[in-house]
Amino acid sequence: MGKEKPRPDGTLVQGTLDMLVLKTLTRGAMHGYGIAQSIQQISDEVLRVEEGSLYPALHRLELDGMIDSEWGQSTNNRRAKFYSLTSQGRKQLSKEAGEWKRLAEAIARVLETA
Amino acid sequence: MRRIRKKLQALWRRRRLDRDLEDELRFHLEMKAEEGSSPLEARRSFGNPSALKEVCRDMWTFATFETWWRDIRYALRTLGRSPGFTAVAVIALALGIGADTAIFTIVNGAFSWDAGLDRIDRVVFLSTTDASHSQDFGASYPDFRDFRARVKSLSGLAAYSMIPANVSDSSGLPDRYWCVQMSANGFSVVGQKPLFGRDFTPADERPGAPPVLMLGHHVWQQRYGADPNILGKTVRVNEVPMTVIGVMPADRRFPEDTDLWTALVPDAARERRDNRSLMLFGRLADGARLASARTEVDTLARGLAAEYPDADKGLTAEVRPIIEITGLYSHRPILAAMFVAVGFVLLIACADVANMLLARGAARAREISIRVAIGAGRARIVRQLLMESVVLSLAGGFLGWLVALGGLRWFDAGTGAIAKPLWLHLSLDRTTFIYLAAISIGTGILFGMAPALRLARVDINSTIKDGGNGAAGGTRGLHLSNALVVLEMALCVVLMVGAGLLIRSATKLYGTPIGVDSSSVLTMRLNLPEAKYPRPADVVSFHYRLKTGLESLPGVEATALASNLPLGGWMDQNYELEGAAPDPARSPRIGAIVASSGYFRVMRLAPLRGRLFTDSDGLAGLPVVMVNQSFASKFWPGEDPLGKRLRLVWARAPQPWLTVVGMVPDVLQNFRRLLERDPLIYLPYQEEPERVVFVVSRTRVPPASLTQAFRREVQGLDENLPVYEVRTLGERIAQNRLAVGLFGAICSVFAVIALVLSSVGLYAVMAHAVSRRTQEIGIRMAMGGTARDILQMVFAQGMRPLAIGLAIGLVLALGVTRVLRIVLTGVSPFDTVTFLSVVLVLVLAGALGCAIPARRAIRVDPVAALRRD
Numbered sequence: 017m018g019k020e021k022p023r024p025d026g027t028l029v030q031g032t033l034d035m036l037v038l039k040t041l042t043r044g045a046m047h048g049y050g051i052a053q054s055i056q057q058i059s060d061e062v063l064r065v066e067e068g069s070l071y072p073a074l075h076r077l078e079l080d081g082m083i084d085s086e087w088g089q090s091t092n093n094r095r096a097k098f099y100s101l102t103s104q105g106r107k108q109l110s111k112e113a114g115e116w117k118r119l120a121e122a123i124a125r126v127l128e129t130a
Numbered sequence: 131m132r133r134i135r136k137k138l139q140a141l142w143r144r145r146r147l148d149r150d151l152e153d154e155l156r157f158h159l160e161m162k163a164e165e166g167s168s169p170l171e172a173r174r175s176f177g178n179p180s181a182l183k184e185v186c187r188d189m190w191t192f193a194t195f196e197t198w199w200r201d202i203r204y205a206l207r208t209l210g211r212s213p214g215f216t217a218v219a220v221i222a223l224a225l226g227i228g229a230d231t232a233i234f235t236i237v238n239g240a241f242s243w244d245a246g247l248d249r250i251d252r253v254v255f256l257s258t259t260d261a262s263h264s265q266d267f268g269a270s271y272p273d274f275r276d277f278r279a280r281v282k283s284l285s286g287l288a289a290y291s292m293i294p295a296n297v298s299d300s301s302g303l304p305d306r307y308w309c310v311q312m313s314a315n316g317f318s319v320v321g322q323k324p325l326f327g328r329d330f331t332p333a334d335e336r337p338g339a340p341p342v343l344m345l346g347h348h349v350w351q352q353r354y355g356a357d358p359n360i361l362g363k364t365v366r367v368n369e370v371p372m373t374v375i376g377v378m379p380a381d382r383r384f385p386e387d388t389d390l391w392t393a394l395v396p397d398a399a400r401e402r403r404d405n406r407s408l409m410l411f412g413r414l415a416d417g418a419r420l421a422s423a424r425t426e427v428d429t430l431a432r433g434l435a436a437e438y439p440d441a442d443k444g445l446t447a448e449v450r451p452i453i454e455i456t457g458l459y460s461h462r463p464i465l466a467a468m469f470v471a472v473g474f475v476l477l478i479a480c481a482d483v484a485n486m487l488l489a490r491g492a493a494r495a496r497e498i499s500i501r502v503a504i505g506a507g508r509a510r511i512v513r514q515l516l517m518e519s520v521v522l523s524l525a526g527g528f529l530g531w532l533v534a535l536g537g538l539r540w541f542d543a544g545t546g547a548i549a550k551p552l553w554l555h556l557s558l559d560r561t562t563f564i565y566l567a568a569i570s571i572g573t574g575i576l577f578g579m580a581p582a583l584r585l586a587r588v589d590i591n592s593t594i595k596d597g598g599n600g601a602a603g604g605t606r607g608l609h610l611s612n613a614l615v616v617l618e619m620a621l622c623v624v625l626m627v628g629a630g631l632l633i634r635s636a637t638k639l640y641g642t643p644i645g646v647d648s649s650s651v652l653t654m655r656l657n658l659p660e661a662k663y664p665r666p667a668d669v670v671s672f673h674y675r676l677k678t679g680l681e682s683l684p685g686v687e688a689t690a691l692a693s694n695l696p697l698g699g700w701m702d703q704n705y706e707l708e709g710a711a712p713d714p715a716r717s718p719r720i721g722a723i724v725a726s727s728g729y730f731r732v733m734r735l736a737p738l739r740g741r742l743f744t745d746s747d748g749l750a751g752l753p754v755v756m757v758n759q760s761f762a763s764k765f766w767p768g769e770d771p772l773g774k775r776l777r778l779v780w781a782r783a784p785q786p787w788l789t790v791v792g793m794v795p796d797v798l799q800n801f802r803r804l805l806e807r808d809p810l811i812y813l814p815y816q817e818e819p820e821r822v823v824f825v826v827s828r829t830r831v832p833p834a835s836l837t838q839a840f841r842r843e844v845q846g847l848d849e850n851l852p853v854y855e856v857r858t859l860g861e862r863i864a865q866n867r868l869a870v871g872l873f874g875a876i877c878s879v880f881a882v883i884a885l886v887l888s889s890v891g892l893y894a895v896m897a898h899a900v901s902r903r904t905q906e907i908g909i910r911m912a913m914g915g916t917a918r919d920i921l922q923m924v925f926a927q928g929m930r931p932l933a934i935g936l937a938i939g940l941v942l943a944l945g946v947t948r949v950l951r952i953v954l955t956g957v958s959p960f961d962t963v964t965f966l967s968v969v970l971v972l973v974l975a976g977a978l979g980c981a982i983p984a985r986r987a988i989r990v991d992p993v994a995a996l997r998r999d
Contacts, residue, residue, distance in 0.1 A: 048154060049161040067158060068182055075186045079133050087150075090157070092164075097154045 223526025228533020248321025327376020519578025527570025619935020908995025
């Protein structure tokens with residue numbers, strides 16, 4: 017997914033981050049740090065998630081009911097806040113992913129033809 | 131919805147929310163540190179955790195409300211810590227806002243007048259003029275009938291004439307009211323209906339119809355105790371019994387604030403086309419424009435002139451919106467000027483507080499820098515600072531409300547029941563309150579914006595380092611302060627020039643002798659109804675008996691009758707001078723006063739030439755007239771007026787020649803231009819016995835003490851005859867001069883406030899500048915600078931904005947004072963004395979504002995100053 021439309025500095029545009037967070041959470045509940053790590057690793061370090069955008073996005077998604085949160089124990093036995101996907105979040109994800117795909121394909125076609 | 135629910139839940143767990151956020155972010159940082167990066171590095175890539183926490187926190191809270199509330203509490207605490215500044219600022223704002231609200235209430239009341247008329251902008255007056263009258267004159271009933279039948283652009287046309295009415299019946303003492311005789315369609319033309327009872331019908335205006343009467347609400351309440359069974363009762367109006375058919379709603383007194391209405395019945399006298407005594411008003415037809423109505427009505431008038439050349443020669447007509455004729459329309463420029471003036475006061479107050487905030491800003495720069503350093507956004511800082519100014523201005527607004535209440539009470543007391551139009555209700559109503567709230571918040575933002583923006587731009591590094599001299603202390607801050615002082619001074623000049631001109635008018639006015647001795651004169655007005663006193667001989671006989679009765683009262687020295695009192699105008703008469711070329715079409719007009727023989731003695735007027743009237747003048751022998759000095763010097767310059775002749779011209783018919791037998795000194799009679807000495811003639815009372823006259827008596831005791839005795843004397847002669855306007859001559863004169871005095875007083879109050887505020891403003895700026903330059907002054911003194919040099923430096927700095935402000939203000943004032951022309955008496959709008967005094971006062975006030983800081987500057991101890999910081 018190297019064509020994830022990163023900005024030159026590798027940060028994500030608003031909205032895209034929401035989608036990536038939701039997608040990441042399909043693999044199960046995760047804390048904020050884990051989400052950031054996961055996105056970075058899967059994108060081969062191309063996408064860097066900054067804390068300054070991640071936490072506002074998480075709290076916004078939670079307020080909108082896309083994700084739920086629960087306090088639990090992290091792998092190294094620390095108190096951490098775990099986020100999980102709600103059914104509404106799942107619906108939102110499939111909608112956004114579909115739209116993104118359509119858009120990306122369209123752009124790709126234009127680039128190839130030209 | 132979900133958001134709001136979650137936020138509401140979070141509201142109860144505020145402390146837990148804070149802890150959770152803290153924990154979540156700490157966990158992240160710790161994880162990051164464990165991954166290998168050093169804690170410092172982890173923190174650096176993290177950005178500002180406080181700011182991030184705040185962003186997330188705001189999401190969970192009703193951020194706007196809560197931060198607003200926090201800002202307000204913070205503002206209150208900050209202001210509470212400097213009570214001196216807060217008090218001065220709030221008082222300045224209260225004066226500005228209060229004065230502004232009071233004037234707004236007056237202007238709003240005056241401008242929003244509609245007399246309860248339906249769509250007042252469509253109601254017009256139709257005035258006619260004919261060849262022999264140079265100004266607006268009434269219409270005759272036949273003209274009215276023709277206009278009404280022919281006009282297309284008006285959907286209704288009504289006529290009225292106003293008469294004084296003596297009302298008497300079994301329910302109390304006789305009263306004197308104004309009564310409008312109006313065509314039956316009058317109320318429907320202006321869209322009014324009686325509160326109860328019936329409107330006039332065409333049957334009421336047929337000749338011979340039983341007379342009917344409509345009561346004003348206040349008459350019904352006051353005279354008849356709101357009697358619910360008033361309909362059908364009989365009331366005598368000018369001795370004619372009339373049946374009450376209805377009562378109008380409260381405050382419906384159209385036209386001309388009348389008290390009563392009766393139907394206008396065209397009797398034989400009214401049917402004469404040259405009997406011009408009616409006023410006409412109508413409503414523009416739907417779709418008709420004022421311009422088209424003008425053209426049509428004028429064409430109709432010219433048609434009538436051609437049709438009836440005898441009576442309507444040269445007839446022209448004009449249509450004007452009723453708003454232009456009634457209400458305070460003629461005073462609109464003055465009211466607008468007052469509104470602008472009071473706006474200036476408010477602006478000066480704003481500039482003052484802005485300057486104080488700028489000076490304070492220097493001290494607060496450090497606090498602000500720290501807040502910026504720990505993550506407060508500039509917008510938050512600006513908002514916080516604006517909140518402080520708005521809290522200030524709201525406090526000012528609250529106090530200002532009290533100021534406005536006091537001001538209005540003062541205005542009410544000053545104008546009294548006589549000078550203030552009846553329809554003008556001054557109360558702090560909802561509109562006023564909204565206005566007050568709006569200007570309070572508006573001024574807060576206005577004066578707070580510049581200082582707040584300046585402060586929010588502080589350079590964090592240098593400010594924290596050098597202890598807070600950087601922010602508003604920079605030259606740019608000083609420029610702004612100086613600009614504000616210039617603004618204050620300029621506005622102050624305009625206000626002071628306006629006030630000065632009005633004060634000069636007032637002193638001129640009160641300093642000019644009227645020409646009569648107005649002390650110890652009691653006056654009252656009588657109106658003998660034609661029904662009871664049909665012949666002139668009846669009128670004369672009544673007046674003679676009254677005079678005899680009054681003069682027999684202890685304390686009364688002499689009694690006389692006159693048609694007009696000093697400053698009370700005159701009666702216009704057409705006349706011809708003997709020897710002058712006669713012009714039958716347009717004979718000249720002159721002011722005439724009908725006076726009985728004792729009038730000149732009562733008024734202490736001695737003849738300059740010839741003699742005064744005697745009791746036999748006007749009865750028998752040679753018809754005589756007296757003139758005043760202005761008349762004689764205007765028409766017979768350098769000649770002896772005695773023996774000259776002139777005659778009056780009534781309805782183009784010359785009357786017998788009158789011989790001048792005496793000349794008296796000028797008396798001020800003009801009630802519009804109060805210092806004007808108009809040429810006037812005096813006619814003997816017996817020649818022209820008037821039904822409506824003033825009775826004047828010179829008394830040996832304080833005149834007001836005789837009021838009841840005078841009333842009893844009149845009632846003893848005719849128990850149905852009301853006495854009205856029983857007042858001393860001094861009171862009457864004071865009333866006529868009220869407008870100038872009142873506007874002068876209001877404007878003076880504004881000017882004094884403006885002067886104090888601007889001087890305080892200049893002082894604040896200078897004090898701040900001196901304290902900023904303490905170090906520099908210390909160095910100068912250490913280098914051998916004398917006290918004189920330092921003084922020069924401070925004064926030069928202070929006087930520059932003052933001088934610029936003065937220059938701008940004088941130019942503005944030259945333009946603005948033109949508006950005052952209609953209330954200025956005997957003073958030119960460009961009066962040099964006023965302009966010079968204003969400059970002098972302002973320079974003195976400015977010097978005082980500089981002197982205190984300058985004194986402090988020369989007392990600077992060089993050693994202490996250099997050790998500072």
